[in-house]
Amino acid sequence: MKIDVEKLRAEIPATEEYAYLNHAVVSPLPRRVSEAVARFVADRGLEPRFYTRWQELEDMFRQAAARLIHAEPEEITFVHSTAEGLNAVAQSLPLAAGDNVVLCDVEYPANVYPWMNLASKGVETRIIPHREGGLSIEDLEEAVDDHTRVVTVSSVEFLTGFHNDLARIGTLCRERGIYFAVDAIQSLGMIPMDVRAYGIDFLAAGGYKWLMGPLGTGLLYVRQELIEQLRPVYVGASSVVGGKGFLDYDLTFQPDATRFKLGTINKAGMAGLLVATEFLMAVGIEAIEARTRHLTDVLIADLQRRGYEIASCLRPERRSAIVSFVVPDPQTACATLHEQGVIVAPREGYIRVAPHFYNTEAEVLRVGDVLGDAR
Ligand SMILES: Cc1ncc(COP(=O)(O)O)c(C=O)c1O
Numbered sequence: 001m002k003i004d005v006e007k008l009r010a011e012i013p014a015t016e017e018y019a020y021l022n023h024a025v026v027s028p029l030p031r032r033v034s035e036a037v038a039r040f041v042a043d044r045g046l047e048p049r050f051y052t053r054w055q056e057l058e059d060m061f062r063q064a065a066a067r068l069i070h071a072e073p074e075e076i077t078f079v080h081s082t083a084e085g086l087n088a089v090a091q092s093l094p095l096a097a098g099d100n101v102v103l104c105d106v107e108y109p110a111n112v113y114p115w116m117n118l119a120s121k122g123v124e125t126r127i128i129p130h131r132e133g134g135l136s137i138e139d140l141e142e143a144v145d146d147h148t149r150v151v152t153v154s155s156v157e158f159l160t161g162f163h164n165d166l167a168r169i170g171t172l173c174r175e176r177g178i179y180f181a182v183d184a185i186q187s188l189g190m191i192p193m194d195v196r197a198y199g200i201d202f203l204a205a206g207g208y209k210w211l212m213g214p215l216g217t218g219l220l221y222v223r224q225e226l227i228e229q230l231r232p233v234y235v236g237a238s239s240v241v242g243g244k245g246f247l248d249y250d251l252t253f254q255p256d257a258t259r260f261k262l263g264t265i266n267k268a269g270m271a272g273l274l275v276a277t278e279f280l281m282a283v284g285i286e287a288i289e290a291r292t293r294h295l296t297d298v299l300i301a302d303l304q305r306r307g308y309e310i311a312s313c314l315r316p317e318r319r320s321a322i323v324s325f326v327v328p329d330p331q332t333a334c335a336t337l338h339e340q341g342v343i344v345a346p347r348e349g350y351i352r353v354a355p356h357f358y359n360t361e362a363e364v365l366r367v368g369d370v371l372g373d374a375r
Pocket of ligand 1: 024026080081082083084107108110111154156158183185186199205206
């Protein structure tokens with residue numbers, strides 16, 4: 001599927017103002033997404049059928065999210081952030097003193113603290129050094145032992161854009177009976193995801209980066225076969241099957257992923273994320289991956305020609321739409337770029353550039369135009 005860039009740019013008002021290359025932080029909202037949110041807010045449903053309509057909206061969201069990651073709708077629930085989803089999993093897994101969780105030292109904090117917070121239960125978090133900006137399978141094999149219960153990783157690392165080898169990590173986890181958790185916020189909407197093929201047990205992702213949804217939205221996937229093993233720590237009216245009436249209390253958890261839903265969720269945001277997810281799937285996630293690969297090819301070639309060191313791994317199978325490169329003073333360089341309408345982010349000594357499918361070659365080349373050659 002070929003992407004009609006000109007037509008799709010008209011959907012994204014930010015293109016009129018900026019060369020926006022910062023999707024690893026937050027996406028501008030496509031017109032149809034902000035319209036869907038506004039529609040929901042205006043029409044909050046102050047009529048008798050509101051509950052049915054809210055339920056239909058949630059069903060549609062779960063179906064769309066399931067299609068995006070090759071799961072079943074019952075395995076999906078809405079969350080407000082990646083950290084909310086990962087905490088729900090970490091706190092509800094049957095882990096005990098002496099167990100350990102393995103992750104690497106370039107994970108974003110949302111996928112670190114939920115696991116470190118299990119120290120109070122005697123669960124150890126083993127943080128192993130990254131290689132080339134991501135998790136090395138060889139190092140992982142060395143680090144896991146008979147007490148390893150969870151391996152957790154970002155599908156794409158936030159700092160380097162390293163695209164972790166989920167299939168191999170999933171195989172290792174399956175062979176050793178280890179739970180496999182994934183923070184997918186930096187890849188959903190940019191690279192195809194298949195939780196079945198990769199053997200992923202749990203996946204959480206906010207919706208406001210590559211998925212182009214509103215802030216305060218996201219999804220949690222829990223593999224159906226594991227749901228009964230997970231006992232939520234927080235519960236509310238939505239977490240349980242409940243009795244016939246509101247006062248007929250019955251703490252029987254929902255048999256699906258909605259056992260992690262507490263109460264009323266950000267439905268306006270969910271309406272937006274639904275439209276965003278459908279929009280990106282209509283553009284085609286494989287086409288988006290190919291398009292962003294082309295744009296980052298152009299970017300990398302230009303930066304290298306100008307003498308910059310690329311910090312991201314350049315092996316094709318480990319690349320993503322995130323490219324980080326080295327400058328002496330990233331804060332000042334980013335401020336200069338911002339003044340010129342080129343939006344990128346400073347991250348830990350690098351400039352991180354993150355173009356999406358609707359960006360153009362001319363836009364990615366503006367990074368080098370503004371900065372000039374490396375000295
Ligand atoms: C890998 C990764 N995980 C999670 C997040 C954000 O987490 P949350 O949705 O909990 O704010 C980011 C944001 O930069 C990220 O890069």
